Amino acid sequence: MKLVRYFPVAFDSIASNKMRASLTMLGIIIGVAAVLTILGIGRGASESILGEVASQGTTRLTISPVTETDGEGAGSPVQTLTMGDVKALADPAFHPDVVEVVPQYAGNLQLVAGSNNSQVRVTGTTAAYADVLRLEMAEGRFLTEDEITQMSNVIVIGTTVASDLFERTQVVGESVRIDGEPYTVVGVLEESGNAGFGSNDESGFIPIGAAHGRVFNVPRYRGEYVVTSISADALSEERVEAAELQIEQTLRLRHGLNAEDDNDFSISTQASLLETIDTVTGTLTLLLSSIAAISLVVGGIGIMNIMLVSVTERTKEIGLRKALGAHTSDVLLQFLIESLVLTLLGGLIGIAISYGAALLVSRIPNFSFDLLIGVDAVLMAVGVSAGCGLVFGLYPAMRATQLDPIEALRYE
């Protein structure tokens, strides 16, 4: 293969001008490293968020009220989702694909222990909440059925809340006060480990009855306490859609909506959430990569510039090569392969740098995600840098072939 023989020529030429070659490659190096690192960040972050969402169960459905569109309370949630809805949805006869229905009423409250206090998102809920939300306990237990029915003054808190109030996390049996009323801590949740999606480190959970009856001033709708959201579990991942339809039907009926009315609630599933996250991170990654790709183009123009200088500088060499029997195609290939080698080297160094960055990031403790640089991204980087070399090397190479050997030999 004659083509291969041009590579030593290209390496010689690059090696004979190392400083210039490395400066030229810098553009490609930075471009490739930037694109790969950004792609890696995007993919790593996306995987990390998706993983966390998936770890909370893919069968979960969340029912929340829509917001008022007009009138006095525009922008605030419609107050039509109630405990009555929760009881109705819990009927397995009409909802064969729904296994658990858990009401939530959440608000921000001041928790006090001794001289410490903390602003905490407190949710009134039922015992099944821990199952549906896949909560893990670090200490003690979650709320029990008995505590729910008796509306006991008990609370489960996150680790951050525990350390804020008690400066430690082994606090089962301790007492915290809400509005002066004492609540016994029965459990501490496992630390989520990061500030990522769906962390409960700064939350507290109390029986739904206590939240409705004592802690919050909760309004009623048609005689039933309003809830801020309802979580439900479908029988299986395949039955999520069926469960969604069954819930929708019941709620429309109960809320007295006519056929032409829009739902006054929305049902989101983990699957739809995953999709949304995927789309958002994908778009962000694309945006950032496009910006990084601009540096690749700039790098490519740098290559073209240097190759043009190189052709002018080596006019005499080109003339000589033609006199010694080089074909036009020999000269073209020599310069094209030189710029190809230049950009490929740059691309490889860029890949090495981004891998180094990935390695570095993975060593940082508590960093919420790793840089994921896939084989496809690397292949793309190699392809793009080689493409840059060919595209931006073509014009200078053509200039070289057009030199008249007589003029070129005479050139000083």
Add this chain to the structure above:
Amino acid sequence: MPGPSALIDMQEVTKVYQMGETKVLALDGVSLSIEEGEYVAIVGTSGSGKSTLMNIVGLLDRPTDGVYRIRGHSAGDLTGRQLADLRNREIGFVFQQFNLLARAPAWRQVELPLFYAGIARSASRRRALETLAQVGLAERADHKPEELSGGQQQRVAIARALVNRPSLLLADEPTGALDTRTGEEVMALFEKLHAEGLTLIIITHDQEVADRARRVITMRDGAIISDLRGAAATTASGGTNGLREPALAPLPRPAVIEQIEEKVYEAG
């Protein structure tokens, strides 16, 4: 009259350059025939057309008019690719400024024509080293031009011209950039090669160089004004063309030649 065996055969060759608005007649109907094994010097002042003649003979340029044949191939009928191949196989160029690649070792310089001839690297390296030995530079094969003297650089260039075993060596002022002693070495090498059967065309304005040739062609204003062979080339040419001092007797063979030949012998 040129025989069928003529290596170079020119019939009424004309070359016109377009310099902006004006046309320059660089060659004005030159007819010339050079047989294989000849040792020819082409002399003339700058602008006499000798460089243009060399470019056409060397297939770097094509005649505007007339016919130029090398080994029976008519240059006007050949494609650029075929011309390049002919340059590669049939012609060895030696330039005044050596024209070596700046950073390549000697054997790589010599190998270059073999690269374009498509010869495999192992074979071409061996042949490059053999040819370097032939010019007495076997021990300098790995030296770069900056590590070689002017005379050695020109010998590398000669090895490069010889490596493809051309029929014709075309030297343009080969001693122009060398001092007298190294110029003498280079000329001695040329003469040795000629003695071995190589056809040699040297373009020069140096009388001493021209006087050593077996045939001297003198040019002026794009035309050949004299073409003298044998002893007449050294005795009569100076007097008839009036371009230079009366001709000198051929120089005695200097001791340097023996030295070079000894070296070659050792290396071989």
